[in-house]
Amino acid sequence: SQTIHQWPATLVQPVGSPLSLECTVEGTSNPNLYWYRQAAGRGLQLLFYSVGIGQISSEVPQNLSASRPQDRQFILSSKKLLLSDSGFYLCAWSAGTGIGYTFGSGTRLTVV
């Protein structure tokens, strides 16, 4: 069966520090991968999606970047965190048809 892993679960980082959140999927090949952010406890916003290795599309210009170094690995990064980067980050995957989405357990990021 397919599973999605996301870590860490919680993260507190100072302003200006780098960020790396990792997401991996097991049990499937060539998934579509997504990063969503939920700020202030509401509203899920799509940040990045990827349909293949090295293929990243950004939905919203911001202080973050994403990479997909392997088929089932999706990384969210920042060189210098801002206070506004605080939020709940969710990774998700779907099959190529993009109909069903499965979400990871999320990372709660607090920038202080």
Add this chain to the structure above:
Amino acid sequence: AQKVTQAQTEISVVEKEDVTLDCVYETRDTTYYLFWYKQPPSGELVFLIRRNSFDEQNEISGRYSWNFQKSTSSFNFTITASQVVDSAVYFCALRGFGGSQGNLIFGKGTKLSVKP
């Protein structure tokens, strides 16, 4: 442009009451999918239902039921005989097949509080 509107920000009910969560969507795509997700306090998103644009049959799953009406672009969710464990934020979402690849659009969510 695609859009999902959940006009109810917060709803509070007493246990055993029925409650309906509203969802109105906008899309120009003729093929699309609608979803409902539940987000308990722990934060993970729990999939509840997926409905495609060609299937307007209402669906019932235990205490949950969904009313899909294309004429009013609505996909409402009803919980019958609510329970405290139903307390969560509920999201309605839309996935069209004419817009950007992989873009699942979410409403802002409705926070449901069920009091004992």
